Amino acid sequence: MGKKIRFYLLFIIVLITLTILAMAWDQYSWKRVQADQMITFQRMVGGVGMGAISYPIWNFINFDPRIQPVDDSITWPIPGGYSYSPDRTATVSYFEEIPVNQLSLKK
Amino acid sequence: MNKHLNFLLTSIGNILRNKVRSLVLILCLIAVLFPFVTALSISEGIKFQSLISVEEGADIYVTSDYFGSNAPISLDYLEGFRKMDGVTKVYPRIVGRTYFVNRLATIVGILPENIPPSIRLAEGGMFREKGEVIVGKGLAKEFLLQPGVRFSLSINPSQLFRVSGFFDADASIWSANLILMSFEDAAEFFQMKGKATDILIYTRPGYATKLAEKIQEGAGTSSHDRPEPPLRVQDKTLVKRYFQRGFNYKAGVFTALYTVAFALAIPALLIVSGFGQTERKKEIGVIKATGWQTQEVMEMVALENLIVSLTSAPLAVLLAMVWLKWFNGAFIAQFFIAEIGLMAPFPVPSRFLPLPCFLAFLFAVVLTMVGSLYSTWKTATIPPVEAMR
């Protein structure tokens, strides 16, 4: 059993080290490798895209609230606060209109 | 110290001895932690891309406000904005949507002057002539596009485009279904000459908020005699607030949902960890009868749980990493990024930050501890003869 225990302990140490190294590599790749391409793209288009959807189905609100901060989806909201709008539900982002532009509209 | 080391090694021995129980427990924990780690890492990946989009975007976005919604803005405003103090660059942009065959695509029209001198595309080159466009990798892959291929789009099928190049797949998820063309081509395509969807203003550092207020109040627009609708001005501060709220809210929702899921998983894990509990109870009785103290039994069981958690959490993180990086989040990414189907047409962004991974470990520890410490304590505090029965 002693040998097996030592092997398992080693396995856990290797596992944790591997996880930490993989995370460190991931951080490095995001900051140093992938970021360049993203920066170039965003500079080129003037900043497009913010939410967890890759095309503006239904409306632009979850794609990029800068382009359309108003949710004019006809199915939003429905009773219970749920929406069938796919960019509203099972994604990791959710943009709500921020009521800040209520400055004095003098025009 | 030796005593604690003994307990640690014995707890590992116990895990190895009760192979089936340990394996079921570890697999259950991985099954619970894997979607959690996946969701948060995808969220972090998109968040990172989103932050670049915010940081590298314009300082101020100006559109018209038609009945409370964003609306096209006249190009007449450009000159007025350019003359404002603190403004470094002003250019119009068109962002719209149309269908590429049956797939919705984002059209972005920009002035060629805005394109940085050294850009790197996955294939082909930057558009130079009228009708040339750069296409996202998602569209290119789906419709087998090659540089030089000509196509037309709905809304205005009479206008022909020619693929000059493709965006790099890693550019961001929003480049996948995007078609970039010159501002003129976009205006012609949408038949909105003299209009832009928004005007992008770049300012010197520290000027953005003041300028946004000025524009909102009407500065730079006073030369217009004809009545215009009010302007909608979004500065970087507002956009950053969108960014923060948009992600924090959902990350919070996910964490809350998973906390509930974990809470519900505790009884399930109690049952799973009760796998062989009668044998366990007897073991505790025996070791107590041979002179172990309750706290020593608890320490050994806690160490067992810690080892199980230290096995499960890194395995869940590594599995999520392998699944997202090598298999591009097949089947699972669709639950976190809308409308991508079983196999995402672009590299699913995933970023493994220490905090969510640590949180996963913490959840595993809490789950296993709650699942076993109380029952162990209960068993260890009754007379050993009862536990051995």
Place this chain on the structure above:
Amino acid sequence: METIIRTEKVDKIYYQGRPEEVRALNQIELEISKNRFVLIRGPSGSGKTTLLNVISTIDRPTNGRIFLYGEDISKYSDVQLSRIRQKTIGLIFQNFNLLPRLPAWENVAFPLLPLGIMERERRKRSAEMLIQLKLEKRLDHAPEQMSGGEQQRVAIARALINDPELVIADEPTSNIDAESIKTLLDILTNLKNKGKTIIVSSHDPVFLDYSETIFLLKDGNLIDTKIIPPTPL
């Protein structure tokens, strides 16, 4: 002679106050001197095992007091009782209660873990103990790979690993063959000769010739005590 254990009006009542109440021990008063071979006799259900459990501190009496070396241990905390079991009492269970899938030497060495003794030393000590009990070939065998007699000797080795003053065996002959019974008696006699106090509960007459003190139980009552003057066995 020094008294090692004394009980004072010890009761053990199961399901107290309920219709199915069972009085397993009733007002038991006994005294056990050091370095004696004690036999607790009686028919099945007479309370032998219960009395042994209470004396060995793995169960608590419902009423009454138990003195170990003159100290009242009946109100001792869980931690204090654990310490007593660790240092003073070695237990041999009727069904051995070995930890399954654990090799013999680890079963024997298990009580040494909380003492901070490292693996090499634990293995050395338990091997010595198992060799004394003629189990040198069974060091790395799991209980399920051993005969009843061998398992019992492993249990004895575990009981003795901490060199206790008091060795308590519950029905030690019930799960072993005749050959093993003879070996067991030799072992217990040797322990007695080394100065240990042996308490055995059994209805097996084989112990009668070896015992110096005999307590006879019936229906939870101590009905007879026979004390043979100390003579070398």
